[in-house]
Amino acid sequence: MKNLKDKVAVVFAASGDIAGAVARSFSQHGAKVYVTARNPEAIKALTQEIKANGGNVEAAKVDALNETEIDTFLKKVVADNGKLDVVFNGIGASYSEMGGRPPTTMATFGQFMAPIEKICGSQFLTSRIAAKHMIQTQSGGTILLLTAALSRSKLSNVAGITAASAAIEGLTRVMAAEWGGDGIKVICICPGALMETKRISGWIEAAAQQYGMPVEQLVAQYKAFDILKTSPTLKQVGETAAFLASETGQAFNSHVVDVDCGKLNIL
Template sequence: MENLKDKVAVVFAASGEIAGAVARSFSRHGAKVYVTARNLDAVKALAKEIKASGGSAEAAKVDALNETEIDNFLKKVVSDNGKLDVVFNGIGVGYSEMGGRPLTTVATFEQFMAPMEKICGSQFLTSRVAAKYMMQTRSEGTILLLTAALSRTKLPNLAGITAASAAVEGLTRVMAAEWGGDGIKVICICPGAIMETKRISGWIDASAKNLGIPSEQLVAQYKALDILKTSPTLKQVGETAAFLASEIGAAFNSHIVDVDCGKLNIL
């Protein structure tokens, strides 16, 4: 099924595993996909893979924290296509960028603010620039943000990224309210821990080392909270994004959409 046939989609931070999965899904559903990241080689490889599978993709180097670069790139996309239908920003932070898991009483202000600036700041920039061009071209498109379930859990020593995740969800609701009159949907995707990603496996290993327990024990503790006793996959996240960006996903707007197969510890 080509739910996004003839749509123009831009994926920021597409060198990441989640954003890459979303880009592949957009392409499978018929969209012309632009994949961007600071790592040009990575998105070139992704575009090549998409085209080899019969899709349409172009790669570009764009820093999703640089508003000028974002604006210049989206301006070119609109100039080439006359519209902008879908934007997804898959930016995230690495464990090292948070300075490990320092106690809130020990973490520096810079460590606390780093996830806020990178995660929430980037979503703010890419979303508002995309909305501007969607309004100009009357595209009535979809802006998809990404958050983490930390926003609604109670894990210690993660003040910065937890606050940033909650901020992205609040930002989603505000932007949806502002831009809905122009036919623009704003939705936030919240995947559970995707075990097949390097980010989660690295986080598990680092956390287990910090806590002094085997990584297998930490995984078992997390999986014990699965309602269906299964975990989400990258492909499921990508397919969910494609559904939300399609016309049949129009019922979702301003929502935080959990892609976690159900977790007992998340509201």
């Protein structure tokens, strides 16, 4: 079913596994998709794959933390298509990028603020710039943000990323309230731990080596709270994003949508 036929969609930070899955689903559901990354080579394979499957896709170099680059790019998208229907920002950060996982008493102010600036800051920039263009064209649209279940978990040594995740969810509700009158939906997607992603699999392997534990034991700890005893897939995350951006997803707005098959330890 082509839920997004004739829609124009932009995926920022498309070099990531989640953003790539979302871009594929958008294309499969009929959208014209623009995929962006700081390094165009990082999305070359994704672009070729979408084209090979008959999708309409264009790639561009855009830093999702650079306001000027974001605005210039979205202006071009609107100029070429007369509208902007869907925006998804898949930016993420590994623990190593954020200075590891120091205890909160030992973390520097810079280490605490780094994920807030990168993760929440990027979502703020892409969302508000996209909204301005959607308002100007009076075409409405859907803005999809990405968060992590850390926002509602109780884990030690992740103060910055946890605060950033919670901030993105709060930002979603504020923006939905502000832009709803212009026909703009704002929704936050919260996937569970996706074993397919390089970030999760890499962290599990590194932690297993660090603590001298079998990989299987760490995976079992991740899955211990699964209600259905199964885990979400990248394809399911992409399909959820496509549904939320479609007309049938109209009932969802301002929500944080968990894509985790149900977790006992997440509120």
